[in-house]
Amino acid sequence: MEVQQLREKVYAANMALRDSGLVLYTFGNVSGIDRGSATVVIKPSGITYDDLSPDSMVCVSLESGAVLEGDLKPSSDTDTHLELYRAFDSCGGVVHTHSRAATACAQARVPIRCMGTTHADYFHGDIPLTRELSRQECENDYETNTGRVIVEVFADRDPARIPAALVASHGPFVWGRDADEAVYHAVVVEHLAAMECDMRVLNPDAPAPPGYLIDKHYFRKHGANAYYGQRDR
Numbered sequence: 001m002e003v004q005q006l007r008e009k010v011y012a013a014n015m016a017l018r019d020s021g022l023v024l025y026t027f028g029n030v031s032g033i034d035r036g037s038a039t040v041v042i043k044p045s046g047i048t049y050d051d052l053s054p055d056s057m058v059c060v061s062l063e064s065g066a067v068l069e070g071d072l073k074p075s076s077d078t079d080t081h082l083e084l085y086r087a088f089d090s091c092g093g094v095v096h097t098h099s100r101a102a103t104a105c106a107q108a109r110v111p112i113r114c115m116g117t118t119h120a121d122y123f124h125g126d127i128p129l130t131r132e133l134s135r136q137e138c139e140n141d142y143e144t145n146t147g148r149v150i151v152e153v154f155a156d157r158d159p160a161r162i163p164a165a166l167v168a169s170h171g172p173f174v175w176g177r178d179a180d181e182a183v184y185h186a187v188v189v190e191h192l193a194a195m196e197c198d199m200r201v202l203n204p205d206a207p208a209p210p211g212y213l214i215d216k217h218y219f220r221k222h223g224a225n226a227y228y229g230q231r232d233r
């Protein structure tokens with residue numbers, strides 16, 4: 001994909017994030033990657049959504065984080081996005097928000113548990129919670145270290161099957177095959193987090209559903225044997 005096309009795609013995904021109601025003011029950011037040229041396109045820092053355009057998106061190098069094109073400073077969370085792209089080959093777009101329910105879970109230090117089929121239609125297991133950053137990690141390279149604690153919790157998880165994490169005391173980072181899918185997943189994560197909050201009120205000790213039900217729902221929509229939806233559409 002050409003970088004200009006990616007700018008337009010990432011701009012549109014940022015506007016979709018604004019329209020999703022997940023963000024306040026200038027909060028939130030979406031990026032996308034062109035693996036061929038190792039270029040990441042991301043929202044500029046501190047610009048209101050109404051003032052964004054495809055040309056105001058900032059292109060940065062995947063390896064160094066240096067700005068390749070654009071006059072504006074990239075989002076302050078850029079280094080977190082870059083860490084995720086470097087670690088997760090399947091990741092084509094990243095979204096960060098402070099959406100209310102997902103941030104409540106991150107602050108309460110609880111994962112979003114896989115407790116039913118709505119969750120399993122999108123995520124094959126709990127959406128994990130990271131550890132807290134140390135003082136050292138916070139004071140130096142904070143944004144890169146935020147990415148690293150996310151990568152840490154995926155040592156024994158597949159980021160393609162669980163494309164989201166909650167950073168402790170902070171909020172959700174969500175990804176997908178491209179910027180559009182990352183926004184879509186961010187909306188789903190917020191819905192699942194709201195249900196997690198409800199479940200903890202209704203019955204904090206509710207048992208987890210059987211694994212075969214979770215597998216059924218996940219694999220009928222994902223992977224080689226998926227059969228949900230319409231073929232060739």
Ligand SMILES: [Zn+2]
Pocket residue numbers: 096097098170171
């Ligand atoms: Zn944040």
